[in-house]
Amino acid sequence: MKLLADLIFDSPPLSLFFTIVSLFLLYTFTKKNYSRNNTHLPPHPPKLPFVGNLFQIGSLPHQSLNSLSLKYGPLMLVYLGETPYLIVSSSDMAEAVMRTYDLNFASRPPSAASDILLAGDMAFGPYGRIWRQMRKICTTHLLSSKNIHSYKTMKEEEIGYMMQEIKNQASLSNGVAVDMSKILYSFANNIICRVVSGKCFRDEGRSDLFRELIEENVAILGAFSISDLFPSLACMEGIFGLSGKSKKHKIRWDKLLDEMIELHVQRRVCGQDSDIHEDFVDVLLSLEKDPEIGSNLRMENIKGLLLDMFAAGTDTTYIALEWAMSELVKNPNIMTKLQYEVRRMVGQNKMVTLKEATKMPYLQAVVKETLRLHPPGPLLLPRQSMEECNINGYTIPKGIRVLVNFWAIGRETKSWETPYEFKPERFIGSEVDYKGTDFQFIPFGAGRRICPGMNFAASTVELALANLIHQFDWELPYGMTADDFDMKEASGLTTRKKEALRLIPSVKLQLMDKF
Template identity: 35%
Template sequence: MDFFFFFLVNCLLCLFSFTFLGFLARKAANNQTPAAKLPPGPARLPIIGNIHNLGLNPHKSLADLAKVHGPLMSLKLGQVTTIVASSPAVAKEILQKHDKLLSDRHITLAMEAGDIHKFGLPLLPVDSKWRNLRKVCNSYVFTPRKLDSNQDLRREKITELLEGVRRNVCERPGEAVEVGRLVFKASLNALSSTILSMDLADEATILSMDLADEATSEAARQFKELASGMTHEAGTPNLGDFFPFLAKFDLQGIQRRIRVHMEKALNLFEWLIDQRLRERKSESYVSANDVLDTLLAINDDAENREEVHMDLQRIKYLFLDLFVAGTDTTATTLEWAMAELLRNPKALTKLKEELDQTIGKENHLNESDIPRLPYLQAVIKEIFRLHPPLPLLLPHKAGVDVEIDGFTVPKGAQILVNLWAIGRDPMIWDDPNSFTPERFLGSEVDARGNHFELITFGAGRRICPGMSLAYRMLHMMLGSLVHWFDWKLPSGVKPEQLNMKEKFGVTLQKAKPLLAIPTLR
């Protein structure tokens, strides 16, 4: 049931008189920066403002509006003033030049579910709690030394992924596999092996937590549903966000549904932490030297509490951040990458040839090989450009009035950076809608927050702390799948006919899962 049906029905059944709404709108307007100072934007309807302009795919609708009104644009979504950046120059102003003033988060109702906005690193205001969590991530979780020391674990999980595909080829030759599910399981196990020294996609683990509806459910599928459910609900337009006085009613049930997903995941992490605490009390316990042991040691070490503090509540929510962000976005990006390669056989062949010549047909890909594979790197960058996992990033909030290009971004405004629009801008990219990895060969542009035409992981102080791990995983998984198997679409599906429709949410997923047939090379 789409958003606009909800909007009309709820307006008719649950809303108030137009007089009352008009009063609230005028009251809010009296407290706003004068409209003349706001960036340009589309005309607004009474009461709803520009909600009708969002459409079912807001990233595309906002990109079209930016072509008319410019790369710095303002809209009124109900009672919420929203500023949209759609060019590298404006994104740089927001995420770098005025980073300190515009780095707070605009918290939606979905983000309040489960109190994640009070504990989750991506949503906390830039304060001492946030700085503490960033320090933990940068000093204990995602350091180059830590990532290097765990690369054998990641390679083991990728080998298990390849073995699973090989087994499918041998046992069910000619049968298509669901690519997204395969890579999600591998990324979940790679991450959980590093953090928890276990495979979280082990069915017995999830079943013991009573997270399954049926005894035959697969653990990886269950966790994928939790992660996808949270990101989908968080990205669904919510009446309570547009009209704050409706927040307590949860008319669309978004808070209720996301809270169910979140509680299941938090209960799982709490159970895993408690289990480790019991193990650590044993005299025979040998440290697993994983992220969980490191964080528990910090929690136990009184000397470190002044400098770095991690209680059990913070650990639980940090795991929620890491697993939801790290698995869903990785699997989504890999699925888009495989889809684009299958739609573009020449690019797929070119990638195979690079892998064969550089790695050798009988050798496995290692993380140390990535710098020697420029075309593989170019493919990943091109996927970031065409299919950014977070098309609008996470919304920022202006802490004070800020002037950009002669216009005012008013205090309290929601700020969106439209990566999808930047990636498809013909003023920046030649033939922007085509999949052309060659555009990045010999280019210095990367996705590490330095080049604002490709800021997949954000930029400034809010840049994703797990960027380095994601970078390694994406290249290893895609390169390995292409190196060891030939892939083709199911019978009757031509490359140019492959369904590439998107399902909008916080993450931009394929509307229809990719099915592909592997054969041994």
């Protein structure tokens, strides 16, 4: 999310806009206000006219909202401009929203940016028949257990490429720290590109284009829009909002996706796909002709689903790996313990396979602890109530937007001992998992809106991390201590490290060219 203050001060048109907006202040006192109409609403911090609680939200909203919830409770209202949001900051309240009243909160609120950029997609689409069809397509034809297993060789090949890239850069850098953020991002993107489109774009020099497009997605979808904050001023969205930027970005994505789809169409027409593994684009094109599905699967749906896969699939994997490696170099005793498990099980002269990674409990505990302390999406994607309901004695109005703050839930003292400490041992012997039934640990969400790609992402992170730890020893840049190591988060829809992860790898085992 982008700070409103930053928008105002950095943009002369927005300064003019807020001068004009002052004329609307009288109107805001007469429009519908939930807190005046209902005395049983959840508590909320004092707010200013028109702007609400915007100036209490810093550049890292999940942290600002957590601080407010500690004072006003785990079920709290905040007003972002004119728009009220229900903030959920405890496992109990999350269970009420995502289990007890899951159907009621299964929809997404409209958003100026996502409505343009992701029209017809699954992640941001409203709940209903079309959304259920899109989700079924993803879970059945891309992210089922059978399909995830079929990606085994592909994942292992890409990890082989990454290991060789690290080895090459370590040799060339002669002891200078390597930019692991860039390497991890390329790895995550290459895997998802191969799964979705049948090939990665490493050899075409287009990896940088994908990264640019995905990072712009994060920036646009994580920013406030004028019409989202001030619905009464939606007519000004085209002048001062994100609509123009979203449309330009959409054109760039359309060009890339149209080209990708056309190549698949031509391949099918020419009968060149008989010996080629069917990818997600092929599946979508074949389903477009299905009499039961095709009527709901328009080209905008196909593009929306592809964009979902590229963006979410890349970011989740990359961010989890970046934070896992950061915590391991900051906690060398944990690194040593993990290396012992991996190297003892696998041996000296081979790479870790997916089957072996699934048998490493400490590896899985490290990944889970990373997701608890550094969730890629600290504020789960917003929901919207479809009907009025009652939670914990409070009336929750119809149409209110809901944000579940998993960053806060992952630090809840009643659920986690020493919650700010990176301690994988807490998951050893524990049945707590990320499948959506343990509400103190929901990095992928829960209920109808749980992320369908969680098993794909988690298995990819486990396999990549096992090989990184197995094949190399890792050190901080020369002269840097664990206390100096920067663990600050970047602002945005997802929480990457603010500073790129730079580490010194040293090869301790012989790399194999192939599995």
